[in-house]
Amino acid sequence: xxxxxxxxxxxxxxxxTAWSMPPSCTVHVLNCATCTRGYRGQRCxxxxxxxxxxxxxxCWPPAxxxxxxxxxxxxxxxxxxxxxxxxxxxxxxxxxxHGGRAEWDIEFTLLPGETAIGxxxxxxxxxxxxxxxxxxxxxxxxxxxxxxxxxCSGTELVNVGQLTLPTAIITASSGTGAPAPVQTETRPVxxxxxxxxxxxxxxxxxxxxxSTSMGAxxxxxxxxxxxxxxxxxxxxxSSPAASNAPVAASESNxxxxxxxxxxxxxxxxxxxxxxxxxxxxxxxxKRRRQRAAQTVGPDGIGGAGETKFDTGYYGNxxxxxxxxxxxxxxxxxxxxxxPSHGSSxxxxxxxxxxxxxxxxxxxxxx
Numbered sequence: 288x289x290x291x292x293x294x295x296x297x298x299x300x301x302x303x304t305a306w307s308m309p310p311s312c313t314v315h316v317l318n319c320a321t322c323t324r325g326y327r328g329q330r331c332x333x334x335x336x337x338x339x340x341x342x343x344x345x346c347w348p349p350a351x352x353x354x355x356x357x358x359x360x361x362x363x364x365x366x367x368x369x370x371x372x373x374x375x376x377x378x379x380x381x382x383x384x385h386g387g388r389a390e391w392d393i394e395f396t397l398l399p400g401e402t403a404i405g406x407x408x409x410x411x412x413x414x415x416x417x418x419x420x421x422x423x424x425x426x427x428x429x430x431x432x433x434x435x436x437x438x439c440s441g442t443e444l445v446n447v448g449q450l451t452l453p454t455a456i457i458t459a460s461s462g463t464g465a466p467a468p469v470q471t472e473t474r475p476v477x478x479x480x481x482x483x484x485x486x487x488x489x490x491x492x493x494x495x496x497x498s499t500s501m502g503a504x505x506x507x508x509x510x511x512x513x514x515x516x517x518x519x520x521x522x523x524x525s526s527p528a529a530s531n532a533p534v535a536a537s538e539s540n541x542x543x544x545x546x547x548x549x550x551x552x553x554x555x556x557x558x559x560x561x562x563x564x565x566x567x568x569x570x571x572x573k574r575r576r577q578r579a580a581q582t583v584g585p586d587g588i589g590g591a592g593e594t595k596f597d598t599g600y601y602g603n604x605x606x607x608x609x610x611x612x613x614x615x616x617x618x619x620x621x622x623x624x625x626p627s628h629g630s631s632x633x634x635x636x637x638x639x640x641x642x643x644x645x646x647x648x649x650x651x652x653x
Contacts, residue, residue, distance in 0.1 A: 313435055378407065393405075
């Protein structure tokens with residue numbers, strides 16, 4: 288196995304959405320009644336009048352022309368990058384990180400920052416058997432496996448049907464004439480399937496649109512394919528259908544809000560705050576102006592809000608509520624004293640009091 292690790296590998300191209308393989312790619316080819324190995328992803332080729340299975344590129348997600356056409360056996364063939372979705376019927380079965388842990392002997396090396404996913408059918412696990420391979424074993428004492436099987440007759444895939452593994456194999460019969468006792472043996476059966484290695488970086492996940500599938504569904508099948516094309520894969524009806532699971536190694540690799548979205552939110556919040564402050568300032572200034580306009584009442588002197596002055600008791604000091612103003616002509620027009628208002632002497636005998644002012648001659652009001 289050492290010569291099938293640490294290889295550069297062939298870049299097969301990207302796979303960003305779940306790809307569906309032909310139904311015949313789900314058939315495990317058990318090419319004899321006593322065979323203990325079954326292979327999927329196969330096609331039947333003529334073998335001197337008989338038939339034999341061999342690896343078939345039609346059971347792989349489409350590859351770029353530069354990848355070329357592989358020769359049987361594929362021995363892992365290559366990897367997909369960016370690889371973001373396992374094919375339909377497959378699911379993420381193992382992971383590996385550059386410079387970190389690996390859950391299997393990864394065949395193709397990773398670049399710095401890359402993570403690899405090994406896609407296998409449900410119920411299979413990752414291994415490196417002459418290259419990346421998915422493997423499942425049905426043996427006595429272990430849970431049985433329900434799989435679609437068939438065998439090659441020339442270039443045709445025949446006897447396709449559901450089979451529960453392992454099965455009892457006839458090993459010998461004894462006696463002649465009358466029906467003899469049949470000896471059976473339950474042998475373990477190992478099933479093989481191509482593994483698809485998907486490589487990706489965190490930047491690939493960030494660019495993934497919400498509508499793009501990030502997972503793969505391993506769907507169980509209880510019936511055999513209805514065509515006889517030359518390929519094979521497994522269907523496991525004993526296990527429930529698996530939900531779409533991200534090919535990423537963990538949930539943390541899923542994209543969240545982008546940097547542009549976060550910047551947009553921050554700018555929007557700042558603009559909203561500025562607009563709110565401007566509206567509050569405008570209302571405050573408007574109310575101040577209204578209050579200032581109310582300080583001069585509609586009635587002139589003595590109007591509401593004026594400062595009035597009184598030259599009486601407080602002299603020339605301002606009194607709140609009264610403002611100094613000219614005497615209105617129609618109210619306080621100057622006039623001469625009438626002749627009848629002559630001067631008069633104090634009656635005789637009126638004692639003089641020093642607190643009184645000395646008599647003065649009448650004066651005109653100026």
